[in-house]
Amino acid sequence: MSNAEIPAEHLDVILKAGLRVPDHGALNPWRIKVIKGDSLKYIDENIIVKEFLNQNPKADEVSIDRESKRLQRASVVIAVLSCPIENSKIPEWEMRLSSGAVCMNILSCAQFLNYAAQWLTEWYAYNDNLLKYLGGDIKKDKISGFIYLGHKKEEPTERKRPDPNNIISFV
Ligand SMILES: Cc1cc2nc3c(=O)[nH]c(=O)nc-3n(C[C@H](O)[C@H](O)[C@H](O)COP(=O)(O)O)c2cc1C
Numbered sequence: 099m100s101n102a103e104i105p106a107e108h109l110d111v112i113l114k115a116g117l118r119v120p121d122h123g124a125l126n127p128w129r130i131k132v133i134k135g136d137s138l139k140y141i142d143e144n145i146i147v148k149e150f151l152n153q154n155p156k157a158d159e160v161s162i163d164r165e166s167k168r169l170q171r172a173s174v175v176i177a178v179l180s181c182p183i184e185n186s187k188i189p190e191w192e193m194r195l196s197s198g199a200v201c202m203n204i205l206s207c208a209q210f211l212n213y214a215a216q217w218l219t220e221w222y223a224y225n226d227n228l229l230k231y232l233g234g235d236i237k238k239d240k241i242s243g244f245i246y247l248g249h250k251k252e253e254p255t256e257r258k259r260p261d262p263n264n265i266i267s268f269v
Pocket residue numbers: 216217218219220221242243256257
């Protein structure tokens with residue numbers, strides 16, 4: 099994935115696709131945080147690598163170097179936060195699923211536009227300080243994923259896919 103800039107009009111289409119998702123009760127139980135430009139480096143150096151070192155004080159140089167460039171692998175990283183509405187008659191589970199749909203629509207739209215796009219969580223999706231920095235409430239919100247977007251350097255190799263017979267059955 100190359101981190102050359104993604105045109106603003108494409109990013110706009112991708113982000114709006116993320117909002118066109120099934121949402122029981124129209125609660126909008128998600129937030130989208132777009133991380134690009136200097137913010138990628140800022141978060142890498144001021145949050146991710148610091149949190150990594152807190153958890154791994156004896157980390158070697160290779161790991162520290164990797165953790166200090168996590169977000170900078172992409173041109174844009176879209177963090178999708180699941181922010182369930184409390185005391186709603188809509189089950190929380192459905193709000194969480196809707197947040198997954200936000201991630202998937204962003205991913206599908208970006209791939210349709212021929213960008214390299216990947217949905218990752220990695221350890222820092224579960225880090226409270228990063229969640230707080232992104233505006234989440236650590237008591238109830240979760241990071242559903244980081245969608246990494248960039249320009250393709252090469253076509254991705256296809257992974258092994260499940261045998262439909264193991265997954266699909268007709269009832
Ligand atoms: C919620 C979620 C989190 C994921 N987190 C990671 C991750 O942290 N690291 C990773 O290598 N793949 C992760 N994946 C898998 C990748 O998104 C993806 O499936 C894989 O890179 C291959 O992409 P493809 O299935 O489109 O070929 C995650 C998938 C989901 C749904």
